[in-house]
Amino acid sequence: MRMPKLSRILATLAAATMASLGVVAAEASPALAITNVCYNTSQAGPFAGYANQAASIWNAYTNNINMSQCGTNLMIYYTYGGGSYAVRYSLGNGYVVIDYYQAQQYSPLRIMTHEIGHILGLADNYNGNCALLxxxxxxxxxCTNPYPHYTEAAAVDSWFRSASPGAESARVFSDSWPAAATVGAQR
Structure with missing residues (x-):
């Protein structure tokens, strides 16, 4: 496509003026594709604040996602008993259930950030290392560490950089947190 003569003259004049002032025009680098993961805390009860904190953590530790309360890609619920778990329909889509009783034993922020990690594509790693979310x-x-290890965050970035929404099958992540001990039970 040819630029009209006046436009070419103005572009040349602008470039010459910027050069004489010492301004260097740099080519814009292509923007990273950022995926919005919209979460909803309307059913999260006492854990809504933890969901907001966990979203902020994931936003700070990753480059290719932006978690915000803008819809229902990710629903946050709570229950009394039965364990905390996540159900991922596809990358960035699903729901998280936080067990009120487990959140009395374990760090509720760590539980929330961990379960959201499943929705973002991460699997459990039962190695006992507190540095790994x-x-x-x-x-x-x-262990109260609610932050993903750099390798976990890099994996999430990698998946969202190359993700095609809905390209994976649904997965249920349960048993991330040992069930609350019953009275008299031995471990």
Missing amino acids: MSGGSAGTA
């Missing part, structure tokens, strides 16, 4: 409850009740 996806080690879940295997790190013990004293």
